[in-house]
Amino acid sequence: MFWRATRLIGGTAAVVGGGWALRALQGAPSALGASPVEIDGRTKRSPNNRDGVFVNLEPASAISLSRQEQFMLAREVIGGGSVQHPSAPVPLVTPDPSVPAGDLAATWYGHSSVLIEVDGYRILADPIWSDRCSPSRAVGPQRLHPVPVELEALPAIDAVIISHDHYDHLDVDTIKQLALTQRAKFFVPLGIGAHLRTWHIPADRIVELDWNESAHLGELELVCTPARHFSGRFLTRDVTLWSSWAIIGPRHRAFFGGDTGYTKSFTDIGVDYGPFDLTLMPVGAYHPGWPDIHMNPEDAVRAHRDVTDAGLLVPIHWATFRLAPHPWSEPVERLLTAAEGEGVLVATPRPGQRIEREPESEAAVTLDPWWRT
Structure with missing residues (x-):
């Protein structure tokens, strides 16, 4: 997101916009979430927390951009160019909420949703x-395509x-609306529960977990697994934990990468909780200036191979928000090239499209280059 990207490249938003950022934040204190004092408590007792902040198991490289490069990159991220946008409206699919929950399926709504x-x-x-x-409804990265379905039209959800x-x-507005329209509990990494409580989500609907802790939902096990990233909602950083997730059912397993750089922890996750029948791997918003906190497409294929030997890969974290200056469709094109070289099966759904597959079959797997038309 814009706020994260500008902080990531040295806080150049202040240089580009002066007092613009503060004006844009007016009226949006709720979106910022809990303060560091409210987030305290169990977070500081975590073995992954040092001196009040969480740390990666594998430290990330320092940002390798000069002041001038930071300024130029901020201008690119803010302004953008034609190659950073789809050349035609993104084709959407309206999902059918009446379809029963399957054994192994995914409906991608865009970005990492x-x-x-x-x-x-x-x-x-x-x-x-x-x-x-963004914490503001007026500025910040805007959608490149509409949501394919309204929240109220989603089927019954078992967990968020x-x-x-x-x-x-x-996203504060989405979380609040889900709390009203669904009965599911929210499973979050340590510290994020404070944000939800600030937004009046009942405490009994929040489950906070540290890395490699798990919770059960009937026969389903949800494991909070490590990632290589950082956290923060404006001025504070790393006072809440970041994670990937292992979703373990009685017959099938899925891995949600979330937002992460490549890490050797993927191998351990594969050994401890895999092999996975389905992986959702982030492929976008990469840049040489931050090589260790966002995977590029080749990293995503490598991570997939670390956690499974034969699963299906569905790319996420691309197409919806412009968060880096690479061309809009470059992530998926590079992914397909890398996956072909490694013999990895990939599905490329349109936003709103449901992909269903049995692990032993390639039937119903969609490799549709919809972004090229």
């Missing part, structure tokens, strides 16, 4: 239905999982 079906359970991951991924608290993964 995806409905994952495992052995009859429905898990909604990183939902964002707002027009912008959140990977971390950046605005393009934890």
Whole structure:
């Protein structure tokens, strides 16, 4: 998201816009979530927390951009060009909410928002239905395509999982609406529960987990697994945890990468909780200036191979919000090239399209280059 990208490249939003950022934030204190004091408590007792902040198991490289490069990159991210936008309206699919939950399926709504079906359970991951991924409704990265379905039209959800608290993964308006329209609990990494409580989500609907802790929902097990990233909702950073998720059913397993750089932890996740029949891997918003906190498409294929030997890969974290200056469709094109070289099976659904597959069959797997038309 814009706020994250500008902080990531050295806080150049202040240089580009002066007091613009503060004006844009007026009227949006609720979106910022909990303060560091409210987030305290169990977070500091975590073995993954040092001196009040969470740390990666595998440290990320320092940002390798000069001041001038930071300024130029901020201008690219803010302004953009024609190659950073789809050349025609993105084709959407309206999902059918009457379809029963399957054994292994995924409905991608755009960016990292995806409905994952495992052995009859429905898990909604990183939902964002707002027009912008920002604490402001006036500025910040805006959708490149509409949401394919309204929140109220979703089928009954068994669980909502959140990977971390950046605005393009934890959206206040979406969370509040889901709390009203669904009965599902929210499964979140440590510290994010404070944001939800600030937004008046009942405490009994929040389950907070540290890395490699799990919770059960009937026969389904949800495991909060490590990721290589960071957190923060404006001025504070790393006071809440970030994660990927292993979704383990009695017969099938899915892995949700969330938002992460490549990490050796994927191998451990594959050994401890895999092999996975389905992976949802982030492929977009990469840049040489931040090589270790966002995977590029080749990293995503490598991570997929780390956690499974024969599963289906569905790319996420692309197509919906412009968060880096690479061309809009470059992530999926590079992914297909890398996957072909590694013999990895890939599905490329349109936003709103449901992909269903049995692990032993390639039937019903969609490789549709819809972004080229």
